[in-house]
Amino acid sequence: MxxxxxxxxxxxxxxxxxxxxxxxxxxxxxxxxxxxxxxxxxxxxxxxxxxxxxxxxxxxxxxxxxxxxxxxxxxxxxxxxxxxxxxxxxxxxxxxxxxxxxxxxxxxxxxxxFRKRSGIVVSDGKSPLGCYVDVGGEQLWIDVVHATLKRGLTPLSLTDYLYLTVGGTLSNAGIGGQSFRFGPLVSNVLELDVVTGVGELVTCSSSINSDIFYAVLGGLVKKL
Structure with missing residues (x-):
């Protein structure tokens, strides 16, 4: 202390x-x-x-x-x-x-x-969005895979090295062995919660605040 x-x-x-x-x-x-x-x-x-x-x-x-x-x-x-x-x-x-x-x-x-229970939440497939996983940007892909496999699921696309954070990978697009079929990781993102450069927490998707959504995915911004 x-x-x-x-x-x-x-x-x-x-x-x-x-x-x-x-x-x-x-x-x-x-x-x-x-x-x-x-x-x-x-x-x-x-x-x-x-x-x-x-x-x-x-x-x-x-x-x-x-x-x-x-x-x-x-x-x-x-x-x-x-x-x-x-x-x-x-x-x-x-x-x-x-x-x-x-x-x-x-x-x-x-x-x-601080988010051990809420950092990775796998949907039950009953939502209108179907099967998805809600993941904090600080999480590692290896932990995401372990959580989804418990439900008999895996993300559609993954990097070939899983000890990367979700947030960092999405800023780079995320290319792996499944990308030839399902696209890079950024192509499989449904929604993001983003802290913007003006300090606002914004929820965005392809239909809501889409300018922020597409700027963040693969954006690889050097500095905030």
Missing amino acids: ATSAMISTLMAMLCLSITHGLNEIPIPNDLALKLNQNQEIISQASTDYGHIIQESPIAVLQPSSISDIANLINYSNSLTNPFTISARGKAHSVLGQAMARNGIVVNMTNLNG
């Missing part, structure tokens, strides 16, 4: 790093408690699978809810000079897409500890 002294130190450091020259706007307490500046964590968030680019953030957000991510984006947008925010799953990117130089990296996998 963090002491008040540790929290105060963290906030002071963030004020200097993020808002220097911007009237020293303090980080809200609810965000400061979930920001990690441990040097080992910072080092891990400064590289990715490609080991081509290295960009160090000033902190890593360990979110316990989607609201934490939205609040971070809203806070950044409230500043005269917003800082960079980047989502990181297992960091299998190769050109620094999961990094945020002098900004904040969001450790998406941290959500898994």
